[in-house]
Amino acid sequence: MxxxxxxxxxxxxLLVFLGFFVLSSTPLLVLKHDVPxxxxxxxxVFHYCYRLVTVAGxxxxxxxxxxxxxxxxxxxxxxxxxxxxxxxxxxTRMDALRVTMHDNGGDPAQISRFRKLHVGAIALNVTxxxxxxxxxxxxxx
Numbered sequence: 001m002x003x004x005x006x007x008x009x010x011x012x013x014l015l016v017f018l019g020f021f022v023l024s025s026t027p028l029l030v031l032k033h034d035v036p037x038x039x040x041x042x043x044x045v046f047h048y049c050y051r052l053v054t055v056a057g058x059x060x061x062x063x064x065x066x067x068x069x070x071x072x073x074x075x076x077x078x079x080x081x082x083x084x085x086x087x088x089x090x091x092t093r094m095d096a097l098r099v100t101m102h103d104n105g106g107d108p109a110q111i112s113r114f115r116k117l118h119v120g121a122i123a124l125n126v127t128x129x130x131x132x133x134x135x136x137x138x139x140x141x
Contacts, residue, residue, distance in 0.1 A: 007063025007072075011136065014056040014076070018129040021049035025122050033114055034106040039098045042114075043091060046121055050087035053128075054080050075135050079128050090121055 025045050031038040057080025064073035094117055101110035 003063050003067035005063075007060050007067060007069070010056050010059035010063055011076070011132075014053065014060055014079070015129070015132060017049065017052045017056055018125055018132065021045065021053075022122060022125045022129060025049070025118070025125070029115070029118065029122075033111045034102070036098070036102050039094070039101065039114060042118055043094045043098065046090055046094070047087070049125070050083045050090075053083040054087070056080075057083060069139075072135060072139065076132070079132060082124075082128065086121065086124065090117060093117055 025042070028038075028042050028045065031042070033039050033042070057076050061073045061077035061080060064070070064076060094114065097110050097114045097117070101107050101114060
């Protein structure tokens with residue numbers, strides 16, 4: 001009973017975190033990213049997003065593997081691993097752009113690259129949310 005409770009609680013948290021960060025990062029596309037605070041806020045949203053998704057994904061993967069549901073454990077573990085990888089990959093690129101994109105009133109090319117990273121990260125989160133939803137539809141308790 002405990003493994004099922006751990007996996008269910010972690011999965012609900014994972015769904016909440018992914019859903020919340022998709023919904024909270026999408027309105028940030030309205031920002032022009034021409035002032036340092038805009039890019040800092042976007043960076044922090046993704047920092048916390050990927051940290052929380054990693055923790056919840058690892059918890060769900062442990063719970064599913066403990067209860068013998070190895071396919072779900074692997075799929076949720078992949079979501080956690082992808083979040084861990086994206087934390088490093090995305091934030092490194094965002095930080096590199098943030099250093100120079102605000103010089104001289106904002107470089108439009110770098111602001112555009114920052115915005116593309118932002119949109120790509122949102123698309124990835126939506127994809128993970130849909131994939132998790134599809135995987136959970138296959139779950140029989």
